[in-house]
Amino acid sequence: MSDVFNKVNLLSADMKTATSGGPRPLYRVLDSRNGEALLEGRRVVMAACNDYLGLSGDPRVTQAAAQAALRFGTSCSASRLVGGTMPLHEDLEGRLAAFLGVEAAMVTTTGFQANLALAPLFGPGDVVFSDRANHASLVDAVQLGAAEKRFYRHSDMARLERQLSAADPAAGKVIVTDGVFSMEGDVCRLPDLHALAVAHHARLIVDGAHDIGLLGAGGRGVSEHFALPGAVDLYTGTFSKCFGSVGGVVAGSAEVIHFLRHTSRAMLFTAAMPPSAVAAALAALDIIETEPERRVRVFEVARQVNEGLRALGFDTGESTTPIIPVRMGQTEPALRLWQAVLDEGVFTSGVGFPAVPEGQALIRLSLQAVHTDAHVARILDAFAAAGRRLGYTCAPSPAPVGSQRADADPILAAAR
Template sequence: MADVFARCRMPDTYDLVRDLGVYPYYRAVRERPGGGEVVIDGRVLVQAGSNDYLGLSGDERVKRAATAAVRRLGTGSGGSRLSNGSLALHEELEERLAAFLRRPAVMVTSAGYLANLSLAALMAPGDAVLGDRLVHACLIDAARLGGVRLRRYRHNDLEHLERLLEATAPDAGRLIITEGMFSTSGALCDLPGLAKLARAYGARVVMDSAHDAGLLGEDGRGAAEHHGLEDAVDVQTLTFSKALGTIGGAVAGPREVIAYLRHYARPMVFTAALSPPCAAAALAALEIVAAEPERRARVRAAAARVGGELAALGYAVVPSDRPVVAVPVGDDLLCFRLWRELFDEGVFTTAMIAPGVPAGQALIRVSLTAAHTGRQLDRIGAAFAVAGRRLGLLPDSRRLP
């Protein structure tokens, strides 16, 4: 008889990277003494891996709102939204998000992952669901939950997408799913091209704005606003754990679609409602996003500076003003070694390997925030210079001891 626990074995490389001291995951942060810094193992490091893009998780106004909600409503919701966990606070947040995003209706969920999983209720066997090769795991899981095969087109490759659309059954429902700004690279989706294909083939477009809502566009509504094509996106999802600095998620779209999801999306119906402090924090953060566009400007300036500096050093970085700077490495072990060198130089980044990125395309992800100071940005650039030379990654550099 087979034992299901028999498959619970880590690969040999797991022990290798731990023995080498380059294992980059589950590093416990003890304190966050100030914007852009964390304390790990008694050391103060520059936090260059956080998606708290606007630095709002530590904003005093956001913390006060969360604290007040705990005092008034407690720490938990006590049930799902459908049963007994709905709060007036949730409804206020939904109304404010709908106004901010300029969408007819919004459904707030307990996490961004659950917002995207809720999309499964829009899918049925026989539908053609087509997703960019780099979409997040939660969108892949939504297709699995919806009982459909996700056909994945090469990243931002519209010719490949069109071939897949042409191959779909004439009577199939068609759904194109994409991220607005891709979490692994900071690249934007080609929304103008997607919109044109969606119109031609009668497809609906879902955009995951986890990494672009609050950041892109004149008013911070995301990649669709940036492109001037908000009407081309039928459903928009987002998470509160990035620009809004807390936990939670939302689905925004037509009223009839949101009403349907409220009653048929399993992640919504069977999950405890968003906690009061997180809902209150998101509300406060949303006000700051609308009132303080200079935060977005600071993030863009920091990203442009760091991306430009890393490219000048010789890293294969594509400079932009978007807050995710992807530093390609390729080999997993080399990626872990670079992560460790940066860590030792006082910079805490994110090492990404498969399945987070395609196999053989490991990278270091640097995330910039509005909280980073000029001194901290200096430390990031200096750490990459030292680490890259030490590992022989930079052109015309000799390996340092």
């Protein structure tokens, strides 16, 4: 007789390697703040946190969260639909809609749920075209929908064009993509995606988890970065990166948001975003709108680290953002390098399957505006020492070029 629990022995080879007795990058307990972390009594540089603007520890954000908890309690204890909506939720939705230049926004409890909330849009007779490097939550949303699925090679616009051309002209078509890809740190090819969407009468949905708050002179994400207002039909996003909080958002036309409010199971059947998290996101939005120097700083940190790693011979791919991969290929050498870098006092993310395809393991650095020049030096010194100790030599990756460059934003270029 079969036992459903027998699957516990079916972990992938990469996951078995990462969870065995050797280097263990997963589920480590850390106390992290201001670019550093306390790990098992030892203080290390924290280079695995997506708090790009350093707002989760900003006193204005933490005080707003604390005051909201004292006033409204720790939980709404109900779904948004039936009693969990507070004035704070509507304040944040209105602010975000205005910030992104759209008609309406819908706040969800997590960023993952913001993407799952898209599923009702993907119905029978529709076709969804999804970049293979999209975040797992966007992949799950596509799988949950009833539409036909088409996955194209990462940022392969020629492949996407062929797929769009081969689709039934009468079908409803939608392209879904990350704005900034969470593992490789490269930016979506929005001008090309927009042109293809227009040519093939498709809608364009962008997950702005890693670019809203970060890219563009005002932090409004990829559409502002590429100076293409109106190119994106629907945004999703999260508050767990640039907003120093937790929660998610879907933003676009009032008609679409109204539809999703009443059809998305990820919205209907979950407790509302806690008041403290909403207040924190509102305070963070104030800072995002008024302190562009934070974006300038994090891109300067990213430039120094990326150039330094390339000079050391590490392959950092096409990254132009504060997400920097050190591409290793196989899981075992990646984990050895991860441990050696940690031994030198820098905590990074060791990433293997299923977060990346098998055979494409990497170490991911997530950099922050609160990282100092001393932190940058410690990161580069750690990789230099770890590489020497392990005898790793990697072919340097070419400098990213073209319209994807995130540091092409005028406000960021002015900081050079």
